[in-house]
Amino acid sequence: MIIKNSNLRRSITKNRYKILAIIVAIILILCLIRTLNELAKGANNPKNENKVTSQTSTYKPQETVVLGENVSSIKQEQATKIMDEFIKYCNSKEIEKAYNLLTQECKKEQFSNNIENFKKDYIEKIFTNTKTYNMQSWINGENPTYKVRITDDILATGEAGETVEDYVTIVKKDNNYKINLNSYVGKENINKKTSQDGIVITFLNKETNMDYEIYNIEVENNTENTILLDTKQKAKTVYATGSNGATYTAFMYEIEDEHLTIKPRIHKTLSIKVNKIYSPNIEVDKITFTDVVTNLEEYNNTQNKKDYPKKTIEVNV
Numbered sequence: 440m441i442i443k444n445s446n447l448r449r450s451i452t453k454n455r456y457k458i459l460a461i462i463v464a465i466i467l468i469l470c471l472i473r474t475l476n477e478l479a480k481g482a483n484n485p486k487n488e489n490k491v492t493s494q495t496s497t498y499k500p501q502e503t504v505v506l507g508e509n510v511s512s513i514k515q516e517q518a519t520k521i522m523d524e525f526i527k528y529c530n531s532k533e534i535e536k537a538y539n540l541l542t543q544e545c546k547k548e549q550f551s552n553n554i555e556n557f558k559k560d561y562i563e564k565i566f567t568n569t570k571t572y573n574m575q576s577w578i579n580g581e582n583p584t585y586k587v588r589i590t591d592d593i594l595a596t597g598e599a600g601e602t603v604e605d606y607v608t609i610v611k612k613d614n615n616y617k618i619n620l621n622s623y624v625g626k627e628n629i630n631k632k633t634s635q636d637g638i639v640i641t642f643l644n645k646e647t648n649m650d651y652e653i654y655n656i657e658v659e660n661n662t663e664n665t666i667l668l669d670t671k672q673k674a675k676t677v678y679a680t681g682s683n684g685a686t687y688t689a690f691m692y693e694i695e696d697e698h699l700t701i702k703p704r705i706h707k708t709l710s711i712k713v714n715k716i717y718s719p720n721i722e723v724d725k726i727t728f729t730d731v732v733t734n735l736e737e738y739n740n741t742q743n744k745k746d747y748p749k750k751t752i753e754v755n756v
Contacts, residue, residue, distance in 0.1 A: 444551060446719040481484060493667060514583055515576070516540070518609045522587070524576060529566045529714045530664040534558050542610050542617040544626040561591045561620075565603050582625060584608045584649070586628045588651035608647045624717055627656075633754040636733065642707070642726075651690075652679075652713045653728065659706035667732040668699040672744070676730035679713045679723045679756075687715040689726070700735065 513614050521540060528537035533700040538546070538554050551753040571592040578584040590601040608619040619625055622645040632641040639659040660666050667676055669691045677689040690712045691699075715723065731750040732738045741747050 463668075468631060472644050485675075495560070509752075514609070517616050518583065518585060521609060521618060522572065522585075522607070524654060525618060526589070528574055529562055530569050532562065532566070534562060537562070537588075540618050540624070542612070542619055544646075545619045545621075546625055547615075548626070549621050550624055566575065568592075574607070578717065578719065580618075581677055584624060601654045624648060629756060631755055633752070635752050636750070638731070638733075638752065638753065639706075640728075640753060642756055645723075645728050645756070647717055650714075652715050652717075652723065653677075654711045654713065655708065656711060656754075657706055658701055660701040660703055662733065664733060665700060665701050665702045665735040667696075667735045667738070668701070668728060668736075669694075669730045670732060670749075671696070671699075671730075673730065674730045675725065677711065677728050679715060679726045681715065682722045685721075687713045687723070689713050723756050725753050725755045727752075 454662060456620055461463045465546070473709055525540050527539055528534075528540070534557070535551050538557050541549075541557075546552050546557075550560065566675050569592040571591045572587055574585040574587045576583065577586045585607050587605050587607045591602075591604070606622040606624075610617045610619060610625060626644055626646050628644045629642040630644075632639060634640075637660070639661060641657045641659070643657060646655070657669065662699045672692055677691050679687040679689065681687065693712060694709060698707065701707050713723070713726075715721075727753045729749065732747070733750050738744065738747050
């Protein structure tokens with residue numbers, strides 16, 4: 440627009456800073472009014488009345504990070520609800536209420552069915568002051584897993600502390616929702632048996648963690664000789680094979696030799712850890728033992744043990 444009136448033009452030019460200041464002031468007032476309206480809406484929202492001490496924030500609530508799968512809104516709501524409840528109890532030091540939100544498997548595997556262990560190893564280590572958290576959908580499945588970050592509540596403490604990261608799985612049992620924490624995903628019964636040359640191996644169950652799986656097995660020696668499941672003289676002699684064809688090494692060095700040694704007519708229960716990262720879309724099909732000594736006495740009396748013939752046993756899982 441061209442201003443033809445020279446007096447008006449000179450007046451605007453002379454007072455341009457005042458005019459600019461007035462415009463900025465009007466914009467700031469409008470922004471302030473909008474902010475106050477938003478705060479008033481939040482204060483009048485009935486949902487806020489039931490909000491717990493912690494503040495939650497869910498990133499990509501319906502899409503997992505690992506595979507980009509959709510997670511139903513119902514699962515998200517239930518996960519947020521039980522985590523709100525759990526964090527609230529932990530903050531208020533209602534130990535028993537927080538402990539009772541864990542699954543029985545989590546209580547046993549993580550805290551040896553002892554609430555005092557939960558108090559000492561979890562509450563007292565993490566909840567040294569008021570905490571808040573946020574959660575992110577990580578892996579979908581029947582029981583979805585979330586990445587949870589627990590941090591100091593700045594509004595309550597006035598300062599930011601260190602962040603604790605965990606993977607939490609929400610489990611539905613008998614229409615109730617429970618929590619597996621410390622990256623513990625869950626436990627699954629297997630009960631599959633393989634028999635070969637008098638050696639019977641039964642896979643009892645599997646415990647899944649985010650970074651590994653543990654297979655609890657029973658080995659029964661029906662032969663007349665003492666057997667050794669693995670000499671541990673070489674690496675990767677015991678491994679799992681996944682449904683994708685990949686192999687995952689077992690950490691046999693973590694097992695004492697005496698537990699791998701089974702005398703005649705004796706059976707033992709032992710746990711084998713496999714370095715398989717959790718993925719509900721990839722299951723272990725079998726575990727293979729390639730270094731089985733079927734006569735330990737004969738093996739011990741052999742000078743060149745490298746050439747001693749070993750047995751291979753495959754067990755379907």
